[in-house]
Amino acid sequence: xxxxxxxxxxxxxxxxxxxxxxxxxxxxxxxxxxxxxxxxxxxxxxxxxxxxxxxxxxxxxxxxxxxxxxxxxxxxxxxxxxxxxxxxxxxxxxxxxxxxxxxxxxxxxxxxxxxxxxxxxxxxxxxxxxxxxxxxxxxxxxxxxxxxxxxxxxxxxxxxxxxxxxxxxxxxxxxxxxxxxxxxxxxxxxxxxxxxxxxxxxxxxxxxxxxxxxxxxxxxxxxxxxxxxxxxxxxxxxxxxxxxxxxxxxxxxxxxxxxxxxxxxxxxxxxxxxxxxxxxxxxxxxxxxxxxxxxxxxxx
Numbered sequence: 001x002x003x004x005x006x007x008x009x010x011x012x013x014x015x016x017x018x019x020x021x022x023x024x025x026x027x028x029x030x031x032x033x034x035x036x037x038x039x040x041x042x043x044x045x046x047x048x049x050x051x052x053x054x055x056x057x058x059x060x061x062x063x064x065x066x067x068x069x070x071x072x073x074x075x076x077x078x079x080x081x082x083x084x085x086x087x088x089x090x091x092x093x094x095x096x097x098x099x100x101x102x103x104x105x106x107x108x109x110x111x112x113x114x115x116x117x118x119x120x121x122x123x124x125x126x127x128x129x130x131x132x133x134x135x136x137x138x139x140x141x142x143x144x145x146x147x148x149x150x151x152x153x154x155x156x157x158x159x160x161x162x163x164x165x166x167x168x169x170x171x172x173x174x175x176x177x178x179x180x181x182x183x184x185x186x187x188x189x190x191x192x193x194x195x196x197x198x199x200x201x202x203x204x205x206x207x208x209x210x211x212x213x214x215x216x217x218x219x220x221x222x223x224x225x226x227x228x229x230x231x232x233x234x235x236x237x238x239x240x241x242x243x244x245x246x247x248x249x250x251x252x253x254x255x256x257x258x259x260x261x262x263x264x265x266x267x268x269x270x271x272x273x274x275x276x277x278x279x280x281x282x283x284x285x286x287x288x289x290x291x292x293x294x295x296x297x298x299x300x
Contacts, residue, residue, distance in 0.1 A: 024297050027126055031299060034118045043119055043214070051188035051219030054205065055212040058113055063106075064210050068171040068233045070104050071097050071135035087223075093139020093231065094179075094223075100235070101133040101270070102253040108262055111237055111269065116167045119214045120239050123165045125299040127291050130269045131164060131240040132247035136223065138179035138232040144225040147182065147194040147202060150217030150238070157191045161298035162217035163244050169235040170211040176204040179226030181213065181234075188218035242274055242288075242295050 015022050035044055046053035075097040078084040087094035100107045111117075111130065120128065150164040174180030182202040184194070198220055207213060215221060226232055240246060251271030259267045267273065275288030294300035 020293055023294070024300070027294075027297070027299050030126070031118075031122055035122060038115050038118055040115060040118060040122075044122060047119065047123065047214065047216055050183075050185040051216040052183055052185075052205070052221070053119065053214050054207050055115055055119075055214065056208070056210065058115055058212050059110075059210075061210050063109075064169065064171050066106055067110065067169060067235055070106055071100065071171070071233055071235060072137070074100070074103055075135060075137060087136070087145070088139070088142035092142040093137075094142045094226075095137050095139075097135030097137070098132070099248055099253070100135060101130065101250055102248075105258075107133055108258065108266070110169065110235070112263060112266060113212070116212050116214055116237075120165055120167060123162060123214075123216055124239050124241065125295075125297065127242050127268075127295050127300050128165075128239045129242060129246065129271050129274065130248075130250060131238040131244070132236070133250075134236050134238070136168075136234045136236060138223055138226045138234075140226050140229055140231070142179075142225060144179075144182065144199070145222040147184065147198045147220045147222040149187075149193050149220055150215070151193070156193055158193070158218055160191060160218075161241075162188070164217040164238060164240040166213075166215045166217060166239070167237040168213040168215070169237075170207045170209055170213065171233040171235060172231075173209050174205055174207040174211070174213075174232070174234070176206075176224060177226070177228045179224050179232045180207065181205045182222055182224045183215075184220040187220040188216040190220075191218060194220040242291055246271065 035041060043053040075084060075095060078097060085096040085098060086092055087096055101111060149158060150166055151158045154163055172178060182204055184198060184201045204224055205213060254270045273287045275284035278284050
């Protein structure tokens with residue numbers, strides 16, 4: 001058993017273990033060290049017990065205001081262009097705003113926020129990538145979203161190591177009346193999609209504007225119905241394993257200029273290092289070959 005009160009073995013020490021075993025241990029050390037450095041121990045416990053957790057004071061409230069106004073501005077652009085995606089039928093008020101990371105620099109800062117990313121890395125491993133970055137606008141009177149696990153197209157039993165997990169930025173207060181997120185605590189341990197009637201087990205997550213929610217992708221969750229006037233805006237950053245097809249091909253639309261102005265991990269998160277699909281008549285992207293062994297580890 002690893003002594004959590006001890007520092008890692010010096011990189012200069014001779015370690016008789018196989019290099020792959022050493023690298024796996026070092027990955028665990030990095031994830032543990034980030035959790036301890038950022039004071040996220042309670043949130044790790046929440047993720048283990050309930051399948052979700054809520055972070056506060058990640059960024060100033062003004063940052064959340066800027067995210068909200070930018071999403072609504074882009075949503076209006078989508079409406080004018082005829083590409084707004086309804087979330088509650090053509091007559092509903094709820095809609096999705098897609099491809100955010102490729103449309104404004106503010107979303108780059110949100111993606112790289114240290115504490116949420118550390119918890120996603122705990123859930124998904126260092127090799128996880130971004131599947132999509134969406135704005136979710138819930139309008140008054142629309143039906144609730146059906147409960148689901150973030151394992152689309154994956155038949156049960158769902159893998160214990162989640163194939164996807166989610167960060168939700170609360171850009172308004174999340175309550176039962178506002179159309180906040182509903183969740184079945186502990187359902188991530190079922191390793192299944194929600195059965196009929198699962199909504200009767202769900203409870204609302206109460207989270208103030210300025211909070212960030214992190215979900216194990218296996219937990220049963222969905223947006224509730226908004227029963228008060230106005231609209232509730234949230235933003236998801238959806239992460240998947242390298243072997244899962246992303247919802248948005250961000251690697252194809254993120255420029256080298258954007259890559260250069262961000263931390264090195266940003267390039268990996270948007271898919272620069274994914275071995276597939278192959279390009280230029282290669283069998284795979286050689287930069288991604290180093291992940292073949294690592295991704296056999298749930299924290300790889």
